[in-house]
Amino acid sequence: MQKEKILVIGASGQIGVELTMALRKIYGNANVIASDLREQNPLLEGTGPYVSMDVMNKEMLHVQVLRQNITQIYLLAAILSATGEKNPGLAWNLNMTGLLNVLDIAREEKLHKVYWPSSIAVFGPTSPKQNCPQQTIIEPTTVYGISKYAGEFWCHYFNQRFGVDVRSIRYPGLISYKSPPGGGTTDYAVEIFHDALEEMKYECFLKEDTYLPMMYMPDAIRATIELMEAPAEKIKIRTSYNVSGMSFSPKEIALEIKKHIPEFSISYKPDYRQEIANSWPQSIDDTTARNDWGWKEEFNLAAMTQDMIENLKK
Secondary structure (H helix, E strand, O other): OOOOOEEEEOOOOHHHHHHHHHHHHHHOHHHEEEEEOOOOOHHHOOOOOEEEOOOOOHHHHHHHHHHOOOOEEEEOOOOOHHHHOOOHHHHHHHHHHHHHHHHHHHHHHOOOEEEOOEEHHHOOOOOOOOOEOOOOOOOOOOHHHHHHHHHHHHHHHHHHHHOOOEEOEEEOEEEOOOOOOOOOOOOHHHHHHHHHHHHOEEEEOOOOOOOEEEEEHHHHHHHHHHHHHOOHHHOOOOOOEEOOOEEEOHHHHHHHHHHHOOOOEEEEOOOOHHHHHHOOOOOEOOHHHHHHHOOOOOOOHHHHHHHHHHHHHO
8 A cells, every 4th residue: 555645735834833743743754745835834844844835836736746646635725714804815716726726636646635624714693603513504704714615515526526535624713832823813812822921911802702612722633633544434524524622702711811820811902803703603513523533622721721821831
């Protein structure tokens, strides 16, 4: 059997850095090629091969796939919700063209597997707010959400029509201490830790009672790899799986942080991101992922807060 060679596109981003490192532990440094338009993230330097690449350039991408004998692609390059609203045309173009380029090459070269993340941004104001189910009303209101929803159906189409083994997770807000967030509506949950440690205070761009689905990065990385390692016959959903870790509000995370940093204070100044947050569910039902491939989160709010503070202090 051919040895797996994995290409991670968008490897310098919030998810990309940690996913690349986790995959290198499993498959060996030389077998996981990191790529991005940006400079290589300092955390990746010296840990394995890196190529500078634009996912919009299909020929360049195709050449790399052939040259490196790639068998799997993880496509993480995207423009996220808050950034996307500033330039909708660019966000749509990058998010769609990048995915179609990868799916097309995967079909042509018969790649073993493709991973592409979706997001809770596919849900809109008409989706259920509590325990939003796998199959439900989906009417996104951001260009990011629209592009992710369209992308889910492209993945499903390439799987049904051409047999491409493409797999996906609808990520909630992701919280990490290793790399900065990338312009999403849930970024406050990362910023709050940095400001708490550096300035003892934080001004939040969402209202205090805004509940959103969240996940700690170690859980997100594990979910991604467990999904990709699961036998194909267990993957029943070829659009994208709901996964969930926890749900909390800015007020709740602030109270949790105060247990570790008693002098910490939070203030609120909601901006345009509040409207985006209002359109999303407050919690996610991920029973399907649990049943199909055994997903289970390890971190709740308290465990995550403790881990974040300990690691950021270092």
